[in-house]
Amino acid sequence: MNDQTPISREERIEKLQGLGCSRKRVEDARFTQGKGNYIDDLKLPGMLFGDFVRSPYGHARIKSINPEAALAVPGVLAVITAEELKPLALHYMPTLAGDVQAVLADEKVLFQNQEVAFVVATDRYAAADGVELVEVDYEPLPVINDAFKAMDEDAPLLREDIKDKMEGAHGPRKHHNHIFFWEEGDKDGTEKALDDADVVVEELITYQRVHPCPLETCGCVASMDKINGKLTLWGTFQAPHAVRTVASLITNIAEHNIRVISPDIGGGFGNKVGVYPGYICATVASIVTGKPVKWVEDRIENLSSTAFARDYHMTGKIAATKDGKITGLWAHVLADHGAFDACADPTKFPAGFFHIVTGSYDIPVAYVGVDGVYTNKAPGGVAYRCSFRVTEAAYLIERMIDILARKLDMDPAELRIKNFIKKEQFPYQSALGWEYDSGDYHTAMEKAMTTVDYKALRVEQTENRAAFDRGETRSLMGVGVAFFTEIVGAGPVKNCDILGLGMFDSCEIRIHPTGSAIARLGTISQGQGHATTFAQILASEIGIPAEDITLEEGDTDTAPYGLGTYGSRSTPVAGAATAMAGRKIRAKAQMIAAYLLEVHEGDLEWDVDRFQIKGNPEAHKTMKEIAFASYNQAIPGLEPGLEAVSYYDPPNMTYPFGAYICVVDVDVDTGVIDVRRFYALDDCGTRINPMIIEGQVHGGLTEALAIVMGQEISYDEIGNIKGATLMDFFLPTAVETPNWETGHTTTPSPHHPIGAKGVGESPNVGGVPALSNAVHDAFAHKGLTHTQMPHDHWRVWKVAQKLGLTD
Amino acid sequence: MxxxxxxxxxxxxxxxxxxxxxxxxxxxxxxxxxxxxxxxxxxxxxxxxxxxxLQDVQSLKSITVDTNQISLGAMVTQAELIASDELHAACPILRETSLQIADPQIRNLGTIGGNVANGDPGNDMPAIMQMLGATYVLAGPQGTREIAARDFYEAAFFTAREDGEILTTIKFDTPTAGHGWAYEKQKRKIGDYATAAAAVVLTVSGGVCETASIGLTNVADTPLWAEEAAGVLVGSALDEATIKTAANAAVAITDPALDGRGPVEFRKHIAGIMVQRAVAKAAQRAQ
CATH class of the missing domain: 3.30.43.10 (Uridine Diphospho-n-acetylenolpyruvylglucosamine Reductase, domain 2)
Structure with missing residues (x-):
């Protein structure tokens, strides 16, 4: 079994395709050929289809539901309403935020397109015909579409089901439309800092309601096997194990009788974390009919009923000295959660990790308070390509820093540098309670400014402004700077759980006799390339080439328990579990090698893919040889086989950071913005696969562009959702997307086994303030302090008009 | 769905x-x-x-270009309009406009006949055809009849086509050689309808505008032929002030709706900007 051809150490390293290698994505062979296996590709014998009757009203009482005409459609088998679900206690389901959500509307509807009835039919055409024919009689009620009016004295009562329950999941509710109040930090100290400050800036900064809009919408297939009592649920789940546990708690089906499978997922971005009425209704329909039932949303349903993101109205105040040293930060958020509180946050944090809002700055005292309210909008509030409420926080602090810079007449980059947490201050205790694990902000900022020649950009801008004033151009140049610190990798079980499930993650490895391996994880890729990158982590840890390692996720019957993939947690948590499991394999391998080489374990050293005797590298056993030996040798004191499992509870979050600088040209006559240049420097610690990192950054920046330049889910005064199709909801194509330039520094996480921090969400977190700051910067010299996103054509033109720049 | x-x-x-x-x-x-x-x-x-x-009706798929007249079968796709070099040589605004309709996949299927006959004010070709003074040929059980594009559109999705009639052909006089042209369209992204768009064809002789025609897309419930605005240009040197006056005259006939592209005021403003830019570009291209 000895490898025949001796190759050099460098060749052995290269063959592994381990950490730091831009290995091509193994997933792409099937994705680029249209051979992915998504939920709607699943076809089972006798499978039925379900489709929803949805509310045309934003707020209305249901007076009656008549399914007769629908039931007369050939192929329609059943129409399920709340009345049918009540005996099963399934007309409401628990949300991840400690609230309940109507599975099917119970007596009234609270947002447009809310699920009212579920039509089950032999095919999706018959189901759609049935949906058209269910007669629902509504009595419209007054609508709240403005979070600022939700707690008015005379505001209509939205949630009749909890009207007497004035103690919510996060403390007392102060109004019938109030959900929670949550605060952190030193309120008195912060107010004193504001009182004592040379300079205070204050601004209301709204981060508009948007939607993650994954290319594949949400869906599932539920199949109840009445013979063995087992329920199999395939679906677009970012957290399959959590779905299994929740499904068991909701349905009272024993957890071992539920198998949840996430097939290929066409993007999640947080939209596929929650539990949706479609999953429950398909399951009930399958239990009732004994047949598999598929439910897949269309685009309008996805944009209008499954989880939105943001909708945060943030008031910030910064106290500073006159030379620009920040002395305090105060923030209050009015959080619009829609009709049900279905936010996806760790249980103890109803505003997620919003208290990362002190950002990258050494701010001595800070305070943040968040009020959540109900409105007649769809529920959600998920972490859309960011850790929980982190992009909202980053947007607030990064806009506020720019506003302070204007007030002080300082360069915004210079003001940032002046207030950065210094390298020697890490680990850094933030005023709001986080321990930043590591960072080197000054180096990153300096590198970004050098790369784009920041000084030259400002000179060019001065010239542009003069030319504009002389009437030689109608275009204004803006330079946007943002420096963000993310908090990802939720998280330590001591303070992070979802519905009581600790947010650890897991990896189980089996080494096969011939030296290849399979690894299973508690996470699930939605396009991130886990099968590629986790194999690379393992390759470096156990010396088996990445191409010889199969990686499996998403089947709860085979994968170890984990909390899934969102909030950039896969690499920080499951990636750590993978490395730790790999180290267990290696520890046993060392014992086997010692036996085979007839030396003491301590006489061996690890070298790329083998254990060798110290000082005598010719005497070695490769991992491949060791693997075979583990299956065919009776080694005293050792069990046969070579397997390991690790459940990793991270000691801390990780804190990726980055410096983003962009340049825009704004046509003041049309409001059209051209992103001329965008440079993103990311520090995500140890870099596993630079190509995948670059792809993640490109994707996240494109989503940031979408949010800043046009994405908006809004409602009219009678509760109609506006723009819930891709005609209006801005999803940029390659044409609208500028060229993204990327760069990096590497500051490994000191507590992560391989020093990795997570990167998938950084570009959304940093991209939004960078782009928005650039638009603001274009008009700053004309007196613009702040204008709300999105910066679409007409709003930008309005800004120009208000500033007297256009007629 | x-x-x-x-x-x-x-x-x-x-x-x-x-x-x-x-x-x-x-x-x-x-x-x-x-x-x-x-x-x-x-x-x-x-x-x-x-x-x-109609996709198997071969007789509706021809492009005919001669010195005096251009004739387009209703089932000619936008991709075919783009691909025809002969058409481009005679009337380049059609390629320029077609390239601003949706994306290549849609242009492979979308037809000129469907685009003009549907009566959707968001479609780009109706304003082009009004601007070019095109005639539509309609075939029905009683035979064929012709109607001017400028008389065809009654309201959004309402046209002079009777039930039972098929729009078979679009024909118009071949624009004068050396004419200037431009289709300026502001949109939010690929695939979107215009926030406002302006089509211009003009001729210039000795620095003076001899003829001009202007069409407007998606700024009313029908396409608009801006006759008065074009009249302002004729006889002028196409100087900035005249172009602005013409644009104002064009804006005056617009009546856009508030939608996701912006409020009425903005869409009217953009119509004016598009006219200014289209005229300026056409003037530059005129020989």
């Missing part, structure tokens, strides 16, 4: 298509490229019982 059920018909001649429309009556709808009708059917805003598909 599932359409209701319907019968599908695929005639291979114009006469068969007309016959089907007559016998099936008002429950039948014509489908050409399908990029307007099929989304409407998926939203169940259109629920025809019969679809009569």
């Amino acid at each position: 599932i359409p209701g059920s319907f019968e599908y018909h695929r005639p291979s001649s114009l006469d068969d298509a007309i016959g089907l429309l007559s016998s099936l009556g008002e429950d039948a709808l014509l489908v050409a490229g399908g990029h307007s009708l099929i989304p409407m059917m998926k939203l169940r805003m259109a629920m025809p019982e019969h679809l009569v598909d």
Whole structure:
């Protein structure tokens, strides 16, 4: 079994395709050929289809539901309403935020397109015909579409089901439309800092309601096997194990009788974390009919009923000295959660990790308070390509820093540098309670400014402004700077759980006799390339080439328990579990090698893919040889086989950071913005696969562009959702997307086994303030302090008009 | 997003298509490229019982360019309009406009006939045809008749086409050699309808504008022919002040709706900017 051809150490390293290698994505062979296996590709014998009757009203009482005409459609088998679900206690389901959500509307509807009835039919055409024919009689009620009016004295009562329950999941509710109040930090100290400050800036900064809009919408297939009592649920789940546990708690089906499978997922971005009425209704329909039932949303349903993101109205105040040293930060958020509180946050944090809002700055005292309210909008509030409420926080602090810079007449980059947490201050205790694990902000900022020649950009801008004033151009140049610190990798079980499930993650490895391996994880890729990158982590840890390692996720019957993939947690948590499991394999391998080489374990050293005797590298056993030996040798004191499992509870979050600088040209006559240049420097610690990192950054920046330049889910005064199709909801194509330039520094996480921090969400977190700051910067010299996103054509033109720049 | 059920018909001649429309009556709808009708059917805003598909009617697929007249069959796709070098040489604004319609996949199926006949004010070609002074040929059970594009559009999705008629051909005088042209369209992204768009063809002789025509897209419930605005240009040196006056005259006839593209005031303003930019570009291109 000895490898025949001796190759050099460098060749052995290269063959592994381990950490730091831009290995091509193994997933792409099937994705680029249209051979992915998504939920709607699943076809089972006798499978039925379900489709929803949805509310045309934003707020209305249901007076009656008549399914007769629908039931007369050939192929329609059943129409399920709340009345049918009540005996099963399934007309409401628990949300991840400690609230309940109507599975099917119970007596009234609270947002447009809310699920009212579920039509089950032999095919999706018959189901759609049935949906058209269910007669629902509504009595419209007054609508709240403005979070600022939700707690008015005379505001209509939205949630009749909890009207007497004035103690919510996060403390007392102060109004019938109030959900929670949550605060952190030193309120008195912060107010004193504001009182004592040379300079205070204050601004209301709204981060508009948007939607993650994954290319594949949400869906599932539920199949109840009445013979063995087992329920199999395939679906677009970012957290399959959590779905299994929740499904068991909701349905009272024993957890071992539920198998949840996430097939290929066409993007999640947080939209596929929650539990949706479609999953429950398909399951009930399958239990009732004994047949598999598929439910897949269309685009309008996805944009209008499954989880939105943001909708945060943030008031910030910064106290500073006159030379620009920040002395305090105060923030209050009015959080619009829609009709049900279905936010996806760790249980103890109803505003997620919003208290990362002190950002990258050494701010001595800070305070943040968040009020959540109900409105007649769809529920959600998920972490859309960011850790929980982190992009909202980053947007607030990064806009506020720019506003302070204007007030002080300082360069915004210079003001940032002046207030950065210094390298020697890490680990850094933030005023709001986080321990930043590591960072080197000054180096990153300096590198970004050098790369784009920041000084030259400002000179060019001065010239542009003069030319504009002389009437030689109608275009204004803006330079946007943002420096963000993310908090990802939720998280330590001591303070992070979802519905009581600790947010650890897991990896189980089996080494096969011939030296290849399979690894299973508690996470699930939605396009991130886990099968590629986790194999690379393992390759470096156990010396088996990445191409010889199969990686499996998403089947709860085979994968170890984990909390899934969102909030950039896969690499920080499951990636750590993978490395730790790999180290267990290696520890046993060392014992086997010692036996085979007839030396003491301590006489061996690890070298790329083998254990060798110290000082005598010719005497070695490769991992491949060791693997075979583990299956065919009776080694005293050792069990046969070579397997390991690790459940990793991270000691801390990780804190990726980055410096983003962009340049825009704004046509003041049309409001059209051209992103001329965008440079993103990311520090995500140890870099596993630079190509995948670059792809993640490109994707996240494109989503940031979408949010800043046009994405908006809004409602009219009678509760109609506006723009819930891709005609209006801005999803940029390659044409609208500028060229993204990327760069990096590497500051490994000191507590992560391989020093990795997570990167998938950084570009959304940093991209939004960078782009928005650039638009603001274009008009700053004309007196613009702040204008709300999105910066679409007409709003930008309005800004120009208000500033007297256009007629 | 599932359409209701319907019968599908695929005639291979114009006469068969007309016959089907007559016998099936008002429950039948014509489908050409399908990029307007099929989304409407998926939203169940259109629920025809019969679809009569024209894609096998070969006689509707020709492009004819001669010195005096250009004639386009209704089933010519936007991709074919773009691909025709002969057409581009004679009337380059058609390629410029077609390239601003949706994306390549849609242009492979979308047809000139469907684009002009559907009566959607968001479509780009109706304003082009009004601007060019085109004539539409309609064939029905009583034979054929002709109607000017400038008389064809009554309101959004309402046109002078009678039930039972098929728009078969679009024809117009070949623009004067050396003319200047431009189609300026502001949109939010690829695939979007115009926030406002302006089509201009003009001729210049000795630095003076001799003829001009202006069409406007998606700024009213029909396409608009801005006759007065074009009149302002004729006889001028196409100087900045005149162009601005013409643009104001064009804006004066617009009546856009508030939508996701912006408020009325903004869309009117953009119509003016598009006219200014289209005229300036056309003036630059004129020989």
